[in-house]
Amino acid sequence: MNINQLKDAFDMAGQKVQDLEDKRAQFAIDLGNDASSHSVDDINKLNASLKNAKMAQELAKSAYEDARANLNAEPVNKKPLPVKDGKPDAQAMKNQFVKDFKNLVTSGTTGTGNAGLTIPEDIQLQIRTLTRSxxxxxxxxxxENVTTSHGSRVYEKLADITPLKDLDDESALIGDNDDPELTVVKYLIHRYAGITTVTNTLLKDTVDNIIQWLVNWAAKKDVVTRNAKILEVMGKAPKKPTISxxxxIKDLENNTLDPAIESTSSFITNQSGYNILSKVKDADGRYLMQPDVTSPDKYLIDGKPVIRIADKWLxxxxxxxxxxxxxxxxxxTLFDRQQMQIDTTNVGAGSFEHDTTKLRFIDRFDVQLIDDGAFAAASFKTVANQAQGTAGTGK
Structure with a gap:
């Protein structure tokens, strides 16, 4: 059995542990909502499976590390990184990451026994910056950045506030106020992953070029994945009128949300929808969308920004x-674990036969609906202009 097979076994064992830990976290959330959602037998079986999986992971780790030792692999992280003013040198960190990346691809190990590479903070920052483009x-x-795989948050719901009670008797009992309504939102970090195939000539490139390639690749994957999950939650909006x-559009703006939300609200549509809205006119022949005087390249509807998203994203x-x-x-709210990770192989998944390298990118986050009264969803195909002669009449 070669070291690559042992590494695969170690990876699979670690994945099994992660899956079971995620399942245990989901059990905890389910039981918090409904104490009868899982039986005692199911809980015991899950705990036993997790215990066995962790033992298997330790066994796989020992076998893998012993095999590496037998190969007399030279550790690549023994020397400390150069330090300036008490902080590691940024370029040295990049050099070390690329060195580990190349070692992971060519030998299946970084010299530290890690399964995969966690993307350094400075490179993650480059990815985050690029996603904004x-x-x-x-x-x-x-x-919200989080450091745990699951948790909960307490939010205050929008609720009608009633006036204080009129006590016409000096000795009358003072009752309780209508306290704010609170709701508990639970999150469970999910793993989102994908595999990209590259030629091995990538490894012959310079450090900066490799870093830039990884940043561009990861940023695109990150945007597409997170957009998809946010769209799923946006689709849970309770009101979905058809605009004709x-x-x-005035009804959507004026009669769907609490007025307290309206002051910070905006319209969001895709490129095709934006094109239609840009041509709609009121009863006086003026366009519904007006340019923002402070930023002429942006448009407003009744002073509210109109955000245009490309059709492929929305x-x-x-x-x-x-x-x-x-x-x-x-x-x-998007709960961001901020633990991007890259795993590679040049042997498995057909890489050996085609002289290529497979890169698996994993992102960890969760998206939850916090307040279904904070936005409304509608749809339209065409929008008719306002009838002439009705401007200022409210009709």
Missing amino acids: FTSLESLANV QFDN PDVSGSHPLYFGDLKQGI
Whole structure:
């Protein structure tokens, strides 16, 4: 049995442990919501499986590390990184990461026994910066960085506030106020992964070129994945009217959300929908969308920003263009574990036969609906202009 087979066994064992730990976390969430959702027998079986999986992982790790030792592999992380003013040198960190990356591809090990490479913070920052150049829905939602695989948050719901009670008797009992309504939102970090095939000539490139290639590749994957999950949550908006005329847009704006939300709200549509809205006119022949005087390349509807998303990021649904109105930062939270990881092989998954390298990118996050009253969803195919002669009449 060669070292690559042992590494695969170690990876599979680690994956099994992670899957079972995720399942245990989900059990905990389920039981918190419903104490009868899982039987005692199911819980015992899961705990036993997790215990056995961890033992198998330790066994695989020992076998893998022994095999590496027998190969007299030279550790690549023994020398400390250069330090300037108490901080590691950024270029040295990049050099070390690329060196580990190349070693992982060519020998199946980084010299530390790690299964895969966790992307360094400075490179993750480059990825995050680049994602902003794409049309990322993440920028519209609230993002919270977390360090655990699961947890919960308490949020205050929008609730009607009633006036204080009128006590017409000096000795009357003072009752309780209507306290804010609170809701518990639980998150469970998921792993999102994909595999990309590259030629082995990549390994002959310079450090900066390899880093830039990884950053570009990871950023695109990251945006597409997170957009898809945010869109899933956006689709849970409770009100989904069909827009067919000018005044329907007014109804969406004025009569779907709490006025407290409206001040921070915006319209969101895709490129095709934006094109249609840009041509809609009111009863006086003025365009519904007006340029922002502070930024002429941006447009407003009744003073509210209109955000245009490319069709490929925000696609039509059954031939209808989406139109959202509200504040997604109050309605949606993305819980970001910030543990991007790259695993590679030049032997498995057909790499050996084609002289290529397979890179598996893993991202960890969860997206949850926080307040379904913070935004509303609508759709439209065409929008008729406002009827002439109705301007200022409210009709």
